[in-house]
Amino acid sequence: MLSLSWYLTFAAALFALGMYAVLARKNAVAILMGVELMLNAVIVNLVAFWRYGNPMDIAGQAFAVIVFAVAAAEAAVGLALIISIYRQRDTVMAEKIDLMKW
């Protein structure tokens, strides 16, 4: 019998790995991959809570669908920004993108 804690622990581990990528990677595309991992962990949480709560109430899945749409928008805009920065400054290293640094 699989309890809810297993799914939540899996999602927490996925989220922590994404967090590490966001905090430690240099390449902006790798940072975006970390953000995708974190969003996916959140969706796993939503679906697990839906399943273990009241499966007849569809709210959890509807919420997850909205998160999917937001993740798609985030990926499109983020990658467009990275490509634009690469074109202008010839780098995707997060440390070298310091145009707005005071």
Added chain:
Amino acid sequence: MNATPIIFLVVAALTLVAAFLVVTVRNLIHAALWLVATLFGVAVIFVLLDAGFMATVQLVLYIGAIAILIVFAVMLTRRVMQDVGPQRNSNWWLGAIVAAVFFVAISSLLWRTGWPALPGGDVGDTVLALGRSLVNPDQYVIPFEVASVLLIIALIGSIAVALPGKQSE
């Protein structure tokens, strides 16, 4: 004998190994391919949770669209892909400590909380209920429409941002 726990443990372990490779491997194309493996494992987790529609959306949207978009972004910024120097910034150990502390804190809380047990009975077909709830004015039609407006804005915005401007020519 219920096989779900065994499938869950195997798939979860493989997914976490793939996710670890995503965040540590040097070559970004390899990282993107490991990201595809991770997203596929999460789709299997959705199937185990009786959310078939979520698994389909995960395959079509995440693997079919977002992962391929990331592969394209890696290829378009190719010159720095075989980059010299470290892939991690100088404070990477701080990030590792923060992530590890976060995971330990969350999971210790998770295992101390009394969660409800899995509701019995067959969940059945949830796609119909989900589709109805997304167009029902009493339920989630407003978030659904706002999400579609958000996608249009993101589409136009990313075209406008990524389009080569006059000053960059």
